[in-house]
Amino acid sequence: MKSQDSKISAYSSPQTSEGVSTPEGVSTNDPTENLAAHLERLSLEKIKNTPFNREELKDIIAGLEQHNADGSWIKNYYDILDFYMMPALVEQANHKYPEMNLKLAMTPDDFARSLKETLENGIKSSRLIVNAQDRGIHFAVVDHQTVEDKTSLVFFEPTSLRDTLPALLASRTQKSIEYYQLPQIHFATAEMNIQRSSSECGMFSLALAKKLYLESAKLERLHKDNVKGVLCEPDTPLSAEKLDTYLPARFYKHVQGRRRLGEYLKLNPEEAHEKVNKKGETLTERFEKNLVTTEGKTVSVSQHRKRATEYKSLMM
Numbered sequence: 001m002k003s004q005d006s007k008i009s010a011y012s013s014p015q016t017s018e019g020v021s022t023p024e025g026v027s028t029n030d031p032t033e034n035l036a037a038h039l040e041r042l043s044l045e046k047i048k049n050t051p052f053n054r055e056e057l058k059d060i061i062a063g064l065e066q067h068n069a070d071g072s073w074i075k076n077y078y079d080i081l082d083f084y085m086m087p088a089l090v091e092q093a094n095h096k097y098p099e100m101n102l103k104l105a106m107t108p109d110d111f112a113r114s115l116k117e118t119l120e121n122g123i124k125s126s127r128l129i130v131n132a133q134d135r136g137i138h139f140a141v142v143d144h145q146t147v148e149d150k151t152s153l154v155f156f157e158p159t160s161l162r163d164t165l166p167a168l169l170a171s172r173t174q175k176s177i178e179y180y181q182l183p184q185i186h187f188a189t190a191e192m193n194i195q196r197s198s199s200e201c202g203m204f205s206l207a208l209a210k211k212l213y214l215e216s217a218k219l220e221r222l223h224k225d226n227v228k229g230v231l232c233e234p235d236t237p238l239s240a241e242k243l244d245t246y247l248p249a250r251f252y253k254h255v256q257g258r259r260r261l262g263e264y265l266k267l268n269p270e271e272a273h274e275k276v277n278k279k280g281e282t283l284t285e286r287f288e289k290n291l292v293t294t295e296g297k298t299v300s301v302s303q304h305r306k307r308a309t310e311y312k313s314l315m316m
């Protein structure tokens with residue numbers, strides 16, 4: 001386990017998993033890389049307490065948009081930038097949706113303490129974005145609903161639980177609840193497997209948190225089954241395939257794999273014609289619209305574009 005004072009990097013040549021990476025050269029005319037180079041010299045604890053200013057944010061957004069336009073986003077890793085911006089993004093989300101009750105927990109222990117406070121305040125529904133800090137940066141989101149005086153928690157992992165860091169975060173989040181001996185907790189881990197890129201877990205978790213709030217009425221069956229103990233086997237994650245049967249199409253707006261999209265629509269053919277945004281696009285239409293070809297690969301840039309949009313919201 002690394003201490004919170006360990007050095008971390010944000011930009012590198014491609015890697016296989018999210019988290020710590022080896023820096024490539026830093027460009028002096030790219031504001032996102034300049035900031036990342038500065039942040040990587042700080043501890044995670046110091047980054048949390050490092051405020052940004054509007055001029056700096058304007059430069060960051062310009063850099064992100066340039067990356068999206070020229071395709072260089074595929075080589076870059078933005079996890080440290082999202083870590084830096086996440087407190088402000090969560091605050092902005094709560095400002096837009098006052099009843100969302102979204103909290104940011106920088107460690108699994110912080111998660112348990114935040115949940116305890118939430119329950120003691122009598123809040124029946126909330127969302128918590130939780131982060132792992134050792135071995136790299138990784139975010140996931142937990143949906144909390146109270147069902148018949150029992151607390152249902154579903155941990156949504158945007159990537160695969162076969163990867164070490166996501167599995168570790170899920171395990172530690174659950175153990176933190178056990179350590180604090182919170183009563184009547186029904187905890188389930190669900191694998192979405194919609195993320196293919198290496199540093200978009202923060203953006204996926206933020207987007208999912210909003211969907212969990214906006215689509216909460218459609219998640220009643222999920223939480224009731226969790227409380228009943230029929231959602232999944234004890235200590236066994238809910239597979240992406242089974243999770244697909246519970247979630248509406250809007251949860252898959254940013255899915256990054258064509259095969260994964262096909263798996264969802266095969267199980268939910270009625271969702272194929274569902275409009276998932278204000279433009280009236282279906283999942284397939286939106287997916288195809290966000291495909292770009294760069295370095296000989298056809299990939300979705302949806303979540304990278306969403307990052308720029310989220311950062312822009314902080315300027316308003």
